[in-house]
Amino acid sequence: MTLEEFRKQIDELDRQLVVLLSKRAEAALEAGRLKVATSLPIYEPAREKVIYENVRSVNKGPLPDIELTHIFERIIDVMRALQRNELASQRQAQAVGVGHEPETGSQQ
Numbered sequence: 001m002t003l004e005e006f007r008k009q010i011d012e013l014d015r016q017l018v019v020l021l022s023k024r025a026e027a028a029l030e031a032g033r034l035k036v037a038t039s040l041p042i043y044e045p046a047r048e049k050v051i052y053e054n055v056r057s058v059n060k061g062p063l064p065d066i067e068l069t070h071i072f073e074r075i076i077d078v079m080r081a082l083q084r085n086e087l088a089s090q091r092q093a094q095a096v097g098v099g100h101e102p103e104t105g106s107q108q
Contacts, residue, residue, distance in 0.1 A: 021075070029086055048076055
């Protein structure tokens with residue numbers, strides 16, 4: 001393959017990764033909503049350990065396990081932030097009441 005062909009292949013793989021990461025984010029948001037509804041913590045170190053073990057168990061290379069783990073640490077950090085932001089949004093909505101906009105301090 002030529003360099004251009006490799007680049008096209010990489011671009012397509014990147015697009016596929018975006019789709020999969022978006023699906024993972026949706027699942028993480030739903031899991032976060034369930035955690036809130038059942039009073040479970042957003043941060044669950046034991047679950048994260050299971051995720052790292054799962055991805056390492058299917059890793060056939062060429063990424064070393066430690067590098068794959070680093071990638072998933074970042075993915076999990078972002079997903080946890082999404083869950084926390086969702087929780088903060090829910091709390092804010094509850095604080096101001098459904099259908100009411102929070103005041104911004106400026107009136108026009």
